[in-house]
Amino acid sequence: MNPTATPVHVAIIMDGNGRWARQRMMPRQAGHRAGVRAARAVVEACARRGISHLSLFAFSSENWRRPQREVGALMRLFLEALEREVDELHGNGVRLRFIGDRSSLSAELQARMAAAEERTRDNARLVLVVALAYGGRWDIAQAARALADDVAAGELAPDQVDEAHLAQRLALAGMPDPDLLIRTGGEHRISNFLLWNLAYSECWFTDCLWPDFGEAELDAALARFAAVERRFGLTSEQLVAEEGEDAC
Numbered sequence: 032m033n034p035t036a037t038p039v040h041v042a043i044i045m046d047g048n049g050r051w052a053r054q055r056m057m058p059r060q061a062g063h064r065a066g067v068r069a070a071r072a073v074v075e076a077c078a079r080r081g082i083s084h085l086s087l088f089a090f091s092s093e094n095w096r097r098p099q100r101e102v103g104a105l106m107r108l109f110l111e112a113l114e115r116e117v118d119e120l121h122g123n124g125v126r127l128r129f130i131g132d133r134s135s136l137s138a139e140l141q142a143r144m145a146a147a148e149e150r151t152r153d154n155a156r157l158v159l160v161v162a163l164a165y166g167g168r169w170d171i172a173q174a175a176r177a178l179a180d181d182v183a184a185g186e187l188a189p190d191q192v193d194e195a196h197l198a199q200r201l202a203l204a205g206m207p208d209p210d211l212l213i214r215t216g217g218e219h220r221i222s223n224f225l226l227w228n229l230a231y232s233e234c235w236f237t238d239c240l241w242p243d244f245g246e247a248e249l250d251a252a253l254a255r256f257a258a259v260e261r262r263f264g265l266t267s268e269q270l271v272a273e274e275g276e277d278a279c
């Protein structure tokens with residue numbers, strides 16, 4: 032148990048915007064707008080707590096199947112949020128990264144995403160990863176395809192393909208795996224988020240609907256994270272022995 036441990040990388044499945052709106056007799060779109068406000072507050076809260084990587088699942092590969100009207104409204108919301116927030120994110124030392132199948136997004140959104148990434152590329156306080164048109168299976172498949180290309184080009188032998196090579200081709204290549212996954216909205220599922228990278232993440236599920244998620248809920252998740260022992264497949268005795276070696 033390490034009561035002071037702060038995760039390096041927090042990943043969040045933001046669920047519950049629609050129900051939040053319905054509870055207030057408002058259109059789903061109002062829930063999504065409130066969701067953007069909650070995302071903004073959580074980015075700031077994570078930066079203040081010294082968390083260096085935050086990944087937000089904003090739109091999944093499966094979300095394309097929502098009614099066309101909702102998908103269109105969400106895409107406009109992402110575009111507006113990008114326009115509005117990038118200056119302040121940049122000013123606060125946040126580096127923006129996007130993961131997902133960009134080719135499925137509009138040319139305008141793709142261009143704004145690339146510009147935001149370029150503008151914030153040297154910021155180091157917090158890396159904010161926004162998953163848009165992202166699916167964990169898509170990610171693993173595109174990594175496998177990239178490795179197959181390397182093999183076909185004679186740059187890699189088939190028997191050299193290992194976990195490290197595959198990880199280098201995933202969307203989060205070069206970033207630490209999430210230590211903590213938070214999912215709001217009451218469901219206990221990973222829903223095709225970072226399937227490979229979440230292998231050893233601690234999971235925190237809360238009934239809180241995403242627009243209601245704030246500092247108190249984040250702190251509850253962080254407190255639980257600090258209290259658990261992460262064994263990565265080892266026994267408790269091995270961990271105690273390793274800690275003893277580290278202290279020497």
Ligand code: FPP
Binds near residue numbers: 087216
């Ligand atoms: C989850 O609620 C909502 C989404 C996955 C859509 C988009 C997320 C946001 C607008 C939050 C802001 C994010 C960024 C990074 C700008 P839901 O619609 O699935 O809710 P329900 O389960 O209650 O219907």
